[in-house]
Every structure is written in C-alpha cells, then in structure tokens.
Amino acid sequence: MKNIFAVAGVVIKELYRRKDFYVLFIVTILICVVMASVNVFNDEKIVRYLKEICLLLIWVSSLVIAITTTARQIPAERENRTLLPLLAKPLTRTQLIFGKFFGCWFACGLALLCFYIFFSALAASREHAWPVLNYFQAALLHWFTLGVVVAFTLFGSLVFAAPSSNSTICFVLVTAILCVGRYLDAVALSLKEPFRSIIFAVYFVIPHVEIPFEMRNLIVHDWPLISWTFIGLDLLYLLAYTAAFLVAACLVFRRKAVN
Amino acid sequence: MLVSGMNAILRTEKLRVEFRSRELRQPAKVALGGLDLEVRAGEVFGFLGPNGAGKTTTMNVLLGFVPPTGGAASLFGIDVRQPIARQRIGYLPELTYYYKFLTAEELLRFYAKIFGLPRAETDRRIDQLLQLVELESARKRPIKSYSKGMQQRVGLAQALINNPDLLILDEPTSGLDPLGRMKVREIIQRLKNEGKTVFFSSHELGEVETVCDRVAIIHQGELKAVGRVSDITGQHANLEKAFLEIIGFPTPATP
Numbered sequence: 001m002k003n004i005f006a007v008a009g010v011v012i013k014e015l016y017r018r019k020d021f022y023v024l025f026i027v028t029i030l031i032c033v034v035m036a037s038v039n040v041f042n043d044e045k046i047v048r049y050l051k052e053i054c055l056l057l058i059w060v061s062s063l064v065i066a067i068t069t070t071a072r073q074i075p076a077e078r079e080n081r082t083l084l085p086l087l088a089k090p091l092t093r094t095q096l097i098f099g100k101f102f103g104c105w106f107a108c109g110l111a112l113l114c115f116y117i118f119f120s121a122l123a124a125s126r127e128h129a130w131p132v133l134n135y136f137q138a139a140l141l142h143w144f145t146l147g148v149v150v151a152f153t154l155f156g157s158l159v160f161a162a163p164s165s166n167s168t169i170c171f172v173l174v175t176a177i178l179c180v181g182r183y184l185d186a187v188a189l190s191l192k193e194p195f196r197s198i199i200f201a202v203y204f205v206i207p208h209v210e211i212p213f214e215m216r217n218l219i220v221h222d223w224p225l226i227s228w229t230f231i232g233l234d235l236l237y238l239l240a241y242t243a244a245f246l247v248a249a250c251l252v253f254r255r256k257a258v259n
Numbered sequence: 260m261l262v263s264g265m266n267a268i269l270r271t272e273k274l275r276v277e278f279r280s281r282e283l284r285q286p287a288k289v290a291l292g293g294l295d296l297e298v299r300a301g302e303v304f305g306f307l308g309p310n311g312a313g314k315t316t317t318m319n320v321l322l323g324f325v326p327p328t329g330g331a332a333s334l335f336g337i338d339v340r341q342p343i344a345r346q347r348i349g350y351l352p353e354l355t356y357y358y359k360f361l362t363a364e365e366l367l368r369f370y371a372k373i374f375g376l377p378r379a380e381t382d383r384r385i386d387q388l389l390q391l392v393e394l395e396s397a398r399k400r401p402i403k404s405y406s407k408g409m410q411q412r413v414g415l416a417q418a419l420i421n422n423p424d425l426l427i428l429d430e431p432t433s434g435l436d437p438l439g440r441m442k443v444r445e446i447i448q449r450l451k452n453e454g455k456t457v458f459f460s461s462h463e464l465g466e467v468e469t470v471c472d473r474v475a476i477i478h479q480g481e482l483k484a485v486g487r488v489s490d491i492t493g494q495h496a497n498l499e500k501a502f503l504e505i506i507g508f509p510t511p512a513t514p
Contacts, residue, residue, distance in 0.1 A: 009369070084322075087324065088323075088345055089370065
C-alpha cells in the first residue's frame with residue numbers, strides 16, 4: 001500500500017499546484033455570488049434556482065477536474081519518460097494504476113469538499129438552515145460517481161493514445177450517461193430488432209449514475225434524508241463499476257510496452 | 260567472448276528480443292540476437308554501439324520493461340521479470356523530464372517512499388545526494404525552473420536514492436554541455452571509487468575511455484567485442500577508431 005499512496009501523493013500535489021481547480025472554483029463562486037445578489041421577479045423561493053445552478057456548476061466542474069486530471073496521468077508519464085525510472089523501482093504496474101486512481105479520486109474528493117462547503121455557506125446565507133447530512137449524502141454519492149469516471153478515464157488513457165481524444169470521448173460518454181442513460185430502456189422498446197437488443201444491452205452495461213445526479217433536485221426541494229441502506233447499496237453499485245474499470249485498466253497496462 | 264566470474268551481478272545468456280511487425284507478412288525485427296554479457300561487481304562497464312544497435316533494448320529487458328523472446332537475463336542472480344530484482348539497482352534513463360511541479364527534495368522523497376526508506380534515512384540520503392549532484396541550493400525550487408544539466412543531475416540523484424549496488428545509466432551525458440558532462444563523469448568516478456557497479460551506454464567514446472574498466476560493443480543486436488578498453492583499442496590510436504572498425508565502418512588510414 002505504501003507504493004500506491006506514494007504515487008497518489010504526487011497526483012494530489014499536482015492538482016493543488018496546477019491552476020485548473022482554482023480557476024473552476026473561482027468561476028463557480030463568481031457566478032453564484034453574482035446570482036445570489038439579484039432577486040429576479042421578486043420570487044421568495046428564488047434560492048432554489050440559485051442552489052440548482054450552483055449544484056450543476058459543481059457537477060460540471062468536478063467532471064472537468066476528474067477527467068482532465070486523470071486523462072493526462074499515464075500519457076504524461078510516458079511522454080516525459082518518468083514512467084521508466086518509476087517502473088525501474090520495485091513498483092508493479094498494478095500498483096501504479098491503483099496509485100494514479102487513488103490520487104485522482106482523493107484529489108477530486110478534496111475539490112468536492114471545497115465546492116460543497118461553499119455551496120453550504122451560500123445556501124445557508126439565504127435559507128438560514130444547515131441540512132448537513134443531506135449535503136453529506138449528496139457529496140458522498142457525487143464522490144463515488146467520480147470514482148467511476150476516474151477509473152473509466154484511466155482505462156481510456158491506456159486505450160487512446162492522445163489525452164485530448166480520451167478526454168473528449170470520456171466527456172461525451174459521461175454526459176450522455178447522465179442525460180439520456182436512464183431513458184435507453186424506453187428508447188429500446190420503441191425500436192425493432194436487432195436495435196432493440198443492442199440498446200437494451202447498452203442500457204444494462206452502462207453505469208447508472210442518475211441517483212447521485214438527481215440528488216441535486218432532492219437538495220433543491222428540501223427533501224428529507226434518504227435511507228442510509230439505500231445510499232450504501234448505491235455506493236456498492238458504483239464501487240463495482242469502479243473495480244471493473246480498474247481491473248480492465250490493469251490488464252491493458254500489463255500487456256503494454258513501456259519503452 | 261563471455262567473461263565468466265563468480266561475482267557477476269548482471270548477466271544475460273543468449274538473450275534474444277524480437278519485435279513483431281505491425282504489417283502483415285513482414286518478418287519480426289530482431290533487436291537482440293542471442294546476447295551473452297556479464298558485468299562483475301565493482302566495475303564500470305561501458306555499453307557501446309551505434310544508434311539502433313540494441314543498447315536501450317538490452318537495458319529495457321534488464322529493467323523488466325520488455326520481455327525477452329528467448330534466453331535469460333538476471334540481476335544479482337534474480338530473473339529480471341521479478342520486481343524484487345530491481346530493489347538494489349538505480350536507473351537513469353536518457354532525457355527524462357521529471358515532475359515539474361515537484362522540487363528536487365520532494366522528488367527524491369517520493370522515490371525513497373517506493374523503496375520504503377525510513378524518514379530519518381531518507382532525510383540523510385537526500386542531503387547527501389543533493390550535495391553530491393551539487394543541487395543543494397536549488398533543493399526547494401520546482402524542477403520546472405531547472406536547466407537541462409540540473410535535470411540530469413536530479414535524475415542521477417533519484418537513481419542513487421536507494422544506495423544501489425548496480426547503476427544502469429542510459430546515455431547519462433546526452434544533451435549536456437561540456438561542464439555538465441564533466442560533472443556527470445566526476446560523479447560516475449566517485450561512485451566507482453565507492454565500489455558501485457556502473458553499467459552505462461554512451462556515444463561519448465572519450466568519456467568511456469576515461470571512466471570504464473571494460474566495454475562491450477554491439478551492432479545490429481550482436482555482441483561484437485567485449486573486454487578491457489586497452490585490449491579493445493589494441494593497435495588502434497583510440498577507442499573511436501577501434502569502435503568504427505569493429506562495427507564495420509571504413510576508417511581513413513592513420514597518417
């Protein structure tokens with residue numbers, strides 16, 4: 001484990017020494033603070049829109065951070081040739097993949113913590129309430145969803161040569177899953193064979209992250225806490241997909257020439 | 260041509276590496292065709308050959324990056340495919356751009372963690388190595404602000420972090436100015452005096468002549484000569500002329 005955490009430590013240092021996170025965080029703050037300062041249509045419940053937009057910005061920013069940070073990890077190691085001295089040490093390729101994964105995932109977790117603290121402060125400044133546990137549930141599911149995204153992007157970085165193509169493909173796929181993934185079964189029913197079977201297969205294969213994504217609406221409309229059993233099951237579901245992508249990444253990397 | 264010794268710490272036996280062609284019906288490219296090599300403890304061993312001769316491929320096999328197609332390679336008697344074989348080696352690749360957001364001290368601390376060095380030992384080694392490579396004054400500066408020579412020296416420091424018994428250096432002076440080359444050469448000389456084994460490839464034959472105990476010359480994946488520098492030079496004026504003749508390049512007659 002020490003090797004995995006050593007590699008992860010470098011990834012976390014990279015995130016907080018680069019400007020990406022700070023730019024996204026400041027942009028989110030600016031947009032939300034400007035919006036919070038106006039009251040369009042004198043709507044008393046306008047804070048709901050503010051919360052909704054802030055949470056959407058947090059989702060977009062977190063996906064940008066997760067995908068761009070992860071997509072460049074292995075290609076940068078190859079391009080700068082740091083992969084060679086690293087693998088010349090008693091470090092296995094599996095440990096390297098896990099180190100990169102945990103580094104990116106923890107880094108995303110730290111970024112999410114900052115975003116959700118800001119969101120809590122913003123919401124509390126207008127509503128004078130701190131539903132901390134609700135926010136914790138949303139942040140936890142959000143973080144585990146990012147785990148799936150990070151593992152998938154890491155796998156993609158071993159399959160696609162350029163980080164830019166990997167990032168684009170990951171963004172398109174993740175956005176598609178978030179926006180239309182849940183409707184694929186209905187789409188399949190309206191199609192004829194063999195498209196029906198193909199779309200059904202896609203529906204059952206893709207990770208369904210609509211629950212973490214829809215937690216936004218529960219927070220916006222002040223819903224009560226979700227059962228912790230349900231949260232636990234969803235976390236297990238997300239972990240299973242993360243593990244599957246990590247195993248695939250390890251298998252691909254083991255067969256890849258590093259010279 | 261194989262020099263046998265009980266204290267050989269690097270050994271290849273009939274080492275063969277082939278790379279399959281991506282094009283159909285094209286034969287596999289033979290990068291190494293049955294290489295026999297032995298490097299004994301405490302010697303500085305120069306590994307020479309023109310570009311594409313198979314030097315880096317040999318090193319890649321020794322480091323476990325490329326699996327051999329045939330034959331065997333071992334470090335300290337352990338098959339190179341086992342990660343534990345790399346516990347006692349240091350490796351400096353050619354032209355590496357280390358993590359530019361880290362400082363030299365952080366970089367060395369990261370590599371020390373991989374070797375599982377205790378904190379106090381890590382601190383002691385970092386001080387010692389930064390002094391050796393003359394980067395003490397720049398230890399807290401990010402690597403992105405380093406010159407090429409400084410980057411190469413930080414690379415040497417990382418290769419030495421575990422106090423290795425065997426150092427594998429791939430063209431350590433490549434791309435350096437004369438001062439940088441001299442400094443790297445001095446470091447290799449100091450390591451030799453400390454009893455370390457150094458296996459390095461280089462195109463700087465003058466430098467090889469100065470620091471090496473023995474050299475091997477390979478060409479097109481075949482070992483052409485191995486022995487003491489004086490034995491290889493033989494009746495030629497210098498190692499460069501001997502090298503050119505061994506690889507079959509016609510040299511003008513010495514006046």
